[in-house]
Amino acid sequence: MRLVRLFRSPEAISGLVILGLLGAMALAAPWLFPRDPLSIAGPPLLRPFQDWALPLGTDRLGRDVVAGLFHGARTSLAVGLAAAAASILVGSVVGTAAGFAGGFVDEVLMRITDAFQTVPGFLLSLALVSVIGPSLGVVVVAIALSSWTGPARIARAEVLSIRERDYVASARVIGMHPVEIALREVLPNALPPVLALSSVIVAAAILTEAALSFLGLGDPNRVTWGGMISEGRAVLRSAPFLSIIPGIALVLAVLGVYLAGEGVVESSAAREGQA
């Protein structure tokens, strides 16, 4: 029932198709382009569609743009998904616990959240990556550390509002255990707004990685779309394709993640409406 609904929305379908394609690109990269995507494959700054061995041209050093795009799909998606998963998991657990338990627990958890939130997230990532040095794992941790507070806040706000509602009150009246209420009644109802945020967080993670690369804090041993864009920035006007091509990939990925996420949320909301 739910799946059928998911496939009825054109947005959800296009989102899933985009994600599927990008996922396939990511998986196929090592077979299609077995060489290191950072290796020099041809003359530098070759424009797209000139040489069919290098269909999208080459960058400043003569590295193959297509190979970079495929391998970049791997790292960019991995960074985005890993960071988002970590921050949503941590955030929604903290938020639900705080909102539902209330009192002292809420106080402590929210103070910690506040402390993280008062530090500008990007600044925290920037400082952390500068300190430990740019590698993929550090970038993921840095992004997650700076973005878990959003889901936590939203989850808490939702829980606060839901726990006053009738069905929670009636569950309390019939003597349900608080943890059971939290897990069975509150969390599922609090989750949709948090998930609605999840696509934004994946996007933010991919974009944060790009911004870090822009400031010279990307992992130099791996290709990412963000890294490609910031490399192409120096020649933005003489060879715009170098930043536009990975830029399009980035926009597509974000759109795909978002639309698919939206579809899931809407179909589950519709199911609920029916029930």
Add this chain to the structure above:
Amino acid sequence: MNRAFRLLRRRLVGSVPVLLVVVVGSFLLLEAAPGDAVDAYVVSVGGDAGMIEALRQSWGLDASPMTRLAAYLWALLHLDLGHSVAFSRPVLSVVLERLPNTLLLMGCATALSFFLGSALGIVAGARPGSFRDRFLSIGSLALYAIPGFWLALVLTIVFSVELRWLPLSGMETIASGKTGPARALDIARHLVLPVTSLGLIYLALYLRIMRAGMAEVWRMDFALAARARGISRRRIVWRHVARNALLPLVTMLGLQSAAMLGGSVVIESVFSIPGLGRLAQEAVGARDTPLLIGIILVSAVLVVAINLLVDIAYASLDPRVGASEAGA
């Protein structure tokens, strides 16, 4: 009012441990960083071992980290933010010099994204699933997906370099001697592109939340009841649905105050605006611990203040939450 006052007091007392965590955390972070302020300095000037030793001594970096942290906290207790190593000036004066620029940039960008975003969100959410809804949602998302620095660079190339309509960088015309309205106009012209670049990034966020919130509220009892009573759709949108959908939006506003500051690092760098974000980046690069902590503290105070306002707004919008907050 009484309730608001209690909330204020609670918040101010509550923020002390938060700020302490922030201070100690950022101190330790920079302490763990490879290289200190002297390393950052000698890179640009060169120097021999004796000079490096002397510098470390005169900048007070030869003491143990714990001694320095204690000294810093002691000074902080007397409201002294210390001395910036990189600027050879009191931290407070360096920070206050940059703060107005960032506040102006952030304030305008927040206003742009909040008002335009929620207005478009209402337009989109009024008829979920319509063409208008889809166009706005996807369009705003595409804007969100473009890296901020790239959008900023393209905007400058189009509007400053090719068309020459707007200035390329800076906060105002250098040493122009303008005052009063002329200066305000000059600053406004300089702000158009940075505010647009920063505001457009966050536009999608408010649009999405407003729209999602509205979809949610549409299904609630009172909206259904209002519809059943035959009240016009437009009236329901404005009087009931949008007002209720504002709640998570206002939460977001508080959240975003810190995120905006982070986002402004890159925008300030592209547009050469001397603001807090760029200063923080310089402080990290120069390993200027007192300065970085000073910036973080000032922005933390700012964020605490904004969130306080948000909570008050929240309480007045949703009486149920207000009651439970006050009772806790």
Add this chain to the structure above:
Amino acid sequence: MAGFEISRRKVLAGSAFLLASTALPSFGWTQEKKGGRLVVAADSEPRNLNPAIVASNGVFFISSKVVEPLAEASFDGKDGLAPRLATSWEGSDDGLSVTFKLREGVTWHDGKPFTSADVAYSALSVWKPLQNLGRVVFKDLEAVETPDDHTAVFKFSRPTPFQLIRNALPALTSVVPKHIYEGTDIAANPANNAPVGTGPFKFAEHKPGEYYRLERNDNYWGEGEPQLDEIIYRVLPDRAAAAGALEAEEIQLAAFSAVPLADLDRISKVPGIKVIPEGYEALTYQLVVEINHRRKELADAKVRQAIAHAIDRDFVVKTIFLGYAKPSTGPVPQNDKQFYTADVATYAFDVAKANALLDEAGYPRGDNGKRFSLKLLPAPYFNETRQFGDYLRQALAEVGIDAELVNNDSAAHQKAVYTDHAFDLAVAPPVFRGDPAISTTILVQSGIADGVPFSNQGGYKNADLDALIAKAAETIDPAARIGLYKDFQKKVTEDLPLINVAEWGFITVARDNVKNVANNPRWAVSNWADTYVET
């Protein structure tokens, strides 16, 4: 270089210019070309602007207009020098004294007269004890005698080559006013951030994060100089900002390759903008691979030779520097007229030979095609050093060496390479300052304390080379000294304590109406007294 086709853009730009010029108030057409405001890009804000303490190009770029040295580099002057605060200089045969005749009628910006006492004070209280480079060159300076107000005699306790002192004049001898510094904590004197000098421009103001402003010194000693009324250094930290600012006419000049090399070809075709590769002849930067000789593999000369053979210098020059560089042969750059020799060991690009050398050294390829792994740390200071890092990783992969790139920021790089020695290979951009004794021999000499940037921190120790460096340092006879430094180049290229890859000067990009640009070999860091903006 610039192609001048009439394009729509050019016509548009032309009409914009017409509009602009009619809108401007009457800029005296009848007057001579004096006056004008020059706005230039600055990418950083030095913490200390006193060039007598911090002899670096970042500081000189701004303060050389305010504080003058005894002599400046020159294309056609004797020994490549033009007089500034000194009008003549002469060394004694025993290498124990140097006599400077000083310019008369010069005043400081605060109106006090400039005398030999200022030179004596600067030399003994600032250059020798405090200056990053002066601490080496003036280490044996014992006293400065001032028989009259316009003569200063430097007395050395040990023979010091006059040739070295002469070569050091432009960069190391900025004279600061005694009456402002005497009796104060020199390092903390407020004049370090608002310098007072004798130069053609006075320091007017600094708005942090925005700009520096220098204004004309009406009492400058130079006849009819300076030509400009004002110089403004616009702080543009973003690497991509300068090109756009030039095109939008918000700035008129960007020095030190503030416009990325990859953008030069395009911008050279924009009407009204010129690309000027001259004016950096005495500011040669060298692209160097630093080697940590503590690593067993790298302590083997064959491995170092293999790495040298694995690098395609022509590719580096053509692709990374887009032709605005030269392949290096050794530790002295080719454009140095006094010391350079081509008679050194060379390492042609030859992957097969590199592979053979590595096999010979006893490091065969493993099952995965790799011989051993290395940590490679490119210096973060320039785009080019990072890009070369990217290239070097690939070049090493071709010969079976697996290099992991570690990108650090400046402070972390300084700590990792020069203090902790936590690297195997590093990419560095040292500067050649006209004499190998100023900042070149330190790159290979042993016995240097940890933490000194741009010095031998690779643990390399070669007694022969150390002896040679020590001997050259006390050789007075110019010809003999040059001979020793030629030996030095030979020895360095044979043993490869480090690998010199390329050498480059920077590029200036300016609007066409900025005149007298790049007319000396240190132009970007000279005083700009004769530069003007045509209106």
